[in-house]
Amino acid sequence: MYWSKLYAPTLKESPSDADIKSAELLIRGGFIRKSASGVFSYLPLGTRVLQKITQIVREEMNIAGAQELLMPIMQPAEIWKTTGRWDDYGPEMMKFRDRNDREFTLGPTHEEMITTLVKDELRSYKQLPVNLYQINTKYRDEIRPRFGLLRGREFIMKDAYSFHTSPESLDQTYKDMYNAYSRICDRMNMKYVAVEADTGTIGGSNSHEFTAFAESGESDILVCEKCGYSATQEKAECSDDQKSADEPLKTLTLVETPNVRTVDELAKFLKIEKDKIVKSMVFTGKNGYVMALIRGDLEINIPKLKSYLGDQTLRFATAEEVFEKFSSQIGYIGPIGVKAVRIVSDNSVKNLKNYVVGGLKNEYHYINVNHERDYKINEYTDIRIVVDGDKCPKCGSPLKLKKGIEVGQVFKLGTKYSEKLSATYVDSDGSEKYYVMGCYGWGVSRTMAAVVEQFHDEKGIIWPKAIAPFEVVVTIVNTAMQDQVRVGHEIHEMLEKHEIEVLLDDRDVSAGFKFKDADLIGIPLRITCGKSLENGDIELKLRNSDKSSKIKIEDRDSVLRSVKTLLENYKL
RNA sequence: CGGGGCGUAGCGCAGAGGUAGCGCACCUGUCUUGGGCACAGGGGGUCGCUGGUUCAACUCCAGUCGCCCCGACCA
Structure with a gap:
């Protein structure tokens, strides 16, 4: 490929709305352009990278026994109404009507x-299991699209769905x-971890997230290095x-x-440590009010509480709701004297003695509180937010x-969707059963x-070889x-002949311009055809290294060998 | 959805009640080529949109749309 013919408009300056390094570099490098908030075009370079990622994903899916298909992006509302997610998924769904006023969504996902x-x-257990996947564009009308391709409203996703009898x-x-x-992660040299994850609104019993480490990531993960x-x-x-x-109890x-x-x-007021206080937080959900207790130096993890109560609709009660129910302001809520409200306590409260809680009366707190004696806690569970330095549940270290970017997630859904959509097969005993x-x-x-x-x-991007838009750039100084x-042309031709993806920078611009670009x-490897040609040398330089090496141009076999060796050993 | 900011050339920005500017990019020519050359000449704008105030609005006012930031939220 000749750079002079390549549509790759590079920018010297950073676009004003780039809010993260990857967005800045992908835009500056001519890989993508934004067309609306959270919506991007992929230019030729970006498309090449995308195709390489796609191909890796596709190959690994096929090896894993999944079969590729392609489903519509435009989905009828009906099936979403059947599972209840037309409303539950909420305003994140892109919805529209056709000319006959029929409702559709631009699919955010494809379970239905x-x-x-x-x-x-x-229909038959004999046909199962089956695993089907597609690589397709998805739509989510994010509250706030940002971070370039990381949180877009239109994005490309591979989604696979498997059906089982057990x-x-x-x-x-x-x-x-x-x-x-x-x-997939390994092939791209990605630094990642597979973490246990919450299943959230998608439901199901078991889930892992694949998270790429990145300071700019939005996922918080806890890792035990031991x-x-x-x-x-x-x-x-x-x-x-x-x-x-x-x-002794006071x-x-x-x-x-x-x-x-x-x-x-x-x-501060009582001159005590925060861990001598127990916080009481009031939530409301589908089964009414719930009071959650936790030691004062800790925070409540709402997803854990949701999961424990089996209620994804749970939310903080408002100040008004709390006052109406408990006749007390939020700051003075406590468990003593509370009636007919489910109380769930974090494990951290279990062994506390002589602590402080809200007085359930404005401007008052109880001191020297002891559960069992002063009130009852019926349920202990783990609802705390784990923070840096807490002890590993497995080994105690x-x-x-760490921060990371969620790139993949696997879920065990069970029969949640098959039940709602009456999706059954006939088992060996002749009975109808829901797909797992x-x-x-x-x-x-x-x-x-x-x-x-x-x-x-x-200076810019340093692509892993597996997804670089080109493997080699030949720069004519x-x-x-x-x-x-x-x-330059001869090297270019030779490498192309050997199926190495090479870009020839034949543009009539200054040397510095070409190097910067x-x-x-x-591009992983740069071959420079410049001054050293006077001695019969070309220069080889890897993108992630400052060193370059010279090699005689006459011996074409050795040039080819060097290029191949350098690329093979290219590690980030 | 709450709070805030910004829309002026392809990009990045300045400016200002009296007919619109800079840098980069672009075009022509000369020159140059080892880290985003140099010089000369040139093209490009209904100042986001709609309405109002005014002799006059890009500038002031109102509305609207778009974009961005913080927060809430997030398979």
């Missing part, structure tokens, strides 16, 4: 579509997909660091605490909090940005020098 598609014809069969496919995802335990913040557990005092006392509402204020399902998503366009987040320097031009778009 695939289940509806297969249920009439996947949880054991699902386990096998889940494992296969998990392994395929690991290989034993390998890792989980998302929504899901992470830690071993109890229960603070139990071996002290007398419960109601004390006046004027204008003191928060744990911080209370600790300190956990590290799994689903497996991989963010293809997001991967492109995640890789750039991991691999770049101040001075197009006025016949030798340089001739040798080559670094910006991040």
Whole structure:
């Protein structure tokens, strides 16, 4: 490919709305252009990268036994109404009507579509298991699109759905997909971790997220470097660091605490540590109010509480709701004297003694509180947010909090969707049974940005070889020098003949311009045809190294060998 | 959805009640070519849109659309 013919408009300056390094470099490098908030075009370079990622994903899916198909992006509302997600999925769904006023969505995902598609014809246990996938554009009307390709409203995703007769069969496919995802990451040299994840609104029993480490990432994950335990913040557990005092129970006392509402204020006012306070938070959900208790120095993890209560609709009660129910302001809520409200306590409260809680009366708190004696806690569970330094639930070493970008997620769905969509097969005993399902998503366009987040320097992108738009760029330093031009073309032709993807920079611009561009778009190997040709040498330089080596041009075999060796050993 | 900011040339930005500017990019020519050359000449704008105030609006006012930031939220 000749650079002079390539449509790759590079920019010297950073676009004003680029809010993250990958977006800046992909735009500057001429890979993508924004067309609306969270919507991008892929230019030729971006398309090449995308195709390479796609191909890797496709190959690994096929190896894992999945079959590719293609479903419509435009989906009828009806199937979404059947599962209830037309409303539950909420305003994130892109919805529209056709000329006959029929409702449609631009699909954010395809569980309804695939289940509806297969249920009439996947009738017998003999046909199962089946794993089907597509690589397709998805739409989500994000509240706030940002970070370039990382949080777009239109993005490309690989989604696979598997159908089984048993949880054991699902386990096998889940494992296969998990392994395929690991290989996808490995092939791109991505630094990643597979973490235990919450299943959220998609439901199901079991899930792992594949997260690429990146400071700019939006996922918080906790990792134990000792034993390998890792989980998302929504899901992470830690071993109890229960603070139990071996002290006699003191007398419960109601004390006046004027204008003191928060744990911080209370600790200061009473001159005590925050871990001698128990916070009471009021939530409301489909089964009414719930009071959650946790030690004052910790925070409640709402996804964990949702998951424990089996209620995804759970939310904080408003100040008005709390006042109406408890006749007390939020800052003075406490468990003593509360009636007919479910109380759920974090494990951290279990062994506390003589602590402080809200007085359930404005401007008052109780001190020297002891559960069992002063009120009852019926349910203990883990609802705390795990933070950096908490102890690993498996081995007790300190956990590290890291940031990452979620590139893939695997779910065991069970029969949630098959039940709602009446999707059944006939089992060997002749009875109708619901499919046991799994689903497996991989963010293809997001991967492109995640890789750039991991691999770049101040000069530009440093692509891993597996997804670089070209493997080699041949730079003709001075197009006025016949030798340089001739040798450049010869090398270009030779490499193309050997199926190495090579870009020939034959543009009549200054040398510096060409070097800067080559670094910006991040081609792994640069071959420079310049001054050293006077001695019969060309120069080979890897993008991730400052060193270049010279090699005699006459010996074409050795040039080819060197290029191949350098590329093979190219590691980031 | 709450709070805030910005829309002026392809990109990045300045300016200002009296007929629109800079850098980069683009075109022509000369020159140059080892890290985004140099010089000379040139083209390009209904100042986001709609309405209002005014002799006069790109500038002031109102509305609207778009974009961005913080927060809430997030298979």
